[in-house]
Amino acid sequence: MPRTGVFVCHCGSNIAGKVDVETVAAKALNFDRVVFSTTYKYMCSQPGQEVIKKAVRDNNLDRIVVAACTPNLHGKTFQRCIKTVGLSPYLSEMASIREHCSWVHTDPDEATGKAIELVRLATAKVRKNVALLPLNIPVTRRALVIGGGIAGIQSALDIAAAGFEAVIVEKEPSVGGRMAQLDKTFPTLDCSACILAPRMVEVATNEKVIIHSYSKIEKITGSVGSFEVQIKKKARYVDLGKCTGCGTCTEKCPVKVDSEFNLRLSTRKAISTPFPQAVPNVPVIDPHHCRYLTLGKCGVCQKVCQAGAVNYEDKDEIIIEKVGAIIAATGYDLFDPKKYGEYGGGRYRDVITGLQFERLINASGPTGGEITRLSDGKTPKTIVFIQCVGSRDEQKGKPYCSKICCMYTAKQTILAKEHIPDVQCYVFYIDIRAGGKNYEEFVKRAQTDYGAVYIRGRVSKLYEQEGQIMVKGMDTLLGEEVEIPADLVVLATAIVPRREARTLAQKIGLSYDQHAFYNEAHPKMAPVENLTLGIYLAGACQAPKDIPDSVAMASAAAAKICGLFSRDFLSIDPIVASVAETCCVGCNTCVAICPFKAISMEIRKDRTGQERQVATVNTSLCQGCGTCLPNCRSRCISLNNWTTDQLYAEVMTI
């Protein structure tokens, strides 16, 4: 026969200021199977927990109800508390008489009445709670890192440093990501490639790190501790083992195509590496433009390759990797400024994006580091930078701030001045957001030491006149219209998730927001975890982020994974769904509706040998959300300690 104790918390005046807690405790003694009740000022405090422990021992209680805040806040506290006196943690319940009662009601009498009812419900439920045992899941101690940018590289290196294997999957022919495209980095003006390249080399030579470049995630199955990953290695047509990276093939290749790495500011060959420091430093053949692969004629690269590495017969290959945890570090794309007709919609050659400007000033970029106009090759004397193109614009772009544009625009004005001493830079901004160590000082330097003129206001129109781009805007500080004849205009376009972010998230069961940025499990307390157990986030796939933040996040995610890998078994909450196979009709409803892809169909044979399909729950994927329960037409799904029977008992007691 259950013996339940009820513990009513004052929470200072949070609850007791509105609810008569003594009355709640007194009334609770009348409820079914309740043998003890009391109140305390702060039940979650050390002495408060002692009150519970003493009551459990003295009164031989086997179940408790704590009427206080929410189980999200302190459920675990009280579970741990009764565990120390030998009770199963799952024999406790919480009645939320703060969030659901004292905080939201004004009348003390009515609030007290509701608190009594909430406690009554909880006692009815806890009576039927079962002493569940935690689930133990074996852990495969290898991690998958999706994306080989700076965030992916950093987390792979950190995981490797702890002695575990990391598998990087990168869709481009080389790791390096966006950082490889940048010239210098704010606020220190370190050369981006110079600080990135050592990490790229380290990751390439680290024996604990496996890099699958020019590869894509096809499918991920399984759950925390044991994921199975299908990776498609795209045909490279060049043997990674044989190629020496001499570059002769690229030199001799007769086909020129727009370079994606240089953002179409220059051309590349049909067989090429994206940039000189590429890792692996092995070219790929672009099958859409290679003359041999499209027309069957040419074959020059194969002829000149001394290592015999070129193989036109190469095929896409599917490989399988087994891992215990995953880091999504997929990075970002840039908003397409063509949506802004008033900024030329892509018609003006001398209106470029911030990332194109990075390539333009980069010594290994299309102009060898010379800032020139694309239209006539002349050196610009007046450069106008426009911030918030696509950011903070709910009409044409995104409502959020892209965070890094204020800083990189300031950097670009500095670099422009260093490249062209007599250049005048103007920056149109709405607010300067330079929060970060030495960031504000950096923007100030751009203004004072490098003479960039900052104009507060959005540009309303760009138009061509006598070979220049006329910039029409407003100086809202002066309250007057301004017009600047510019030689070059640079648009700081918004940060958006990678184009493939949504489809990848759907493949692996990652939750994402309306912009397709990946969701953290909690914005403050779990910023690198995803809601799906075993999946972690690093870098700009979660939100616009600069290099220091991405690196910090990557290390944090790696630390989480190392924690996971430090044990043989992973212990998780047993509040999961289960299927009574005898009555399951195999209708598939639950499979389709489960947000965590935790339910799948299996074939069972009955006594007569006839086959039928039934649903089964992968307990390590199930988050215990309960969505499947009301949708099961044969009522055969149950959620541990949230059974229909328990909910029914709650309803019937009111």
Next chain:
Amino acid sequence: MSKQFSSENIARLNAEILVKCGVDLKECYQCGKCSAGCSSNWMMDYRPHVIMRLAQLGQRAAILASQAIWVCTGCEICSARCPRGIDVAAVVDSFRQLAVAEDVRYGEHDIPLFHQYFLKETRDHGRVRELPLVANFKIHSEHPLSDFALGPTLLAKGKIKLVDDAKGSGVNDLQELFKLKV
């Protein structure tokens, strides 16, 4: 009418002010604290932060023709409170000097006119003789007869004297000062 910016004007005015009073105009980040504290801001066509903004953008002519630079009393609250340590009062004073030197048509007439005869009195006599100062100011102003009725009362009370040839004690030193080129 939209303002036309040119890199030459911006660079030239920045350099000019830097030489004149040691202020780097680019330091100003337009917080407006100078204008908020200014004791005479309510009389100005451009308040101090707008003067700073116009200066940053090389809008020299607009500032020289403004009345604000003459309304400024030089109390220096703006300079004392500027978070970037800019001597705003010195910038305004520089523009006054430029306006005088270039003989532009001021946005305000009485104040510079009064300054002119006040300084003339100081230079020539080592002190200010009230009657010649007022007389000179009034004759050259656009309203010579206003306040005329006050004359007899002031005379009767001895506030102004018809004959007043006394020189200030340090007149020679003062004249040396005026000869200094700053």
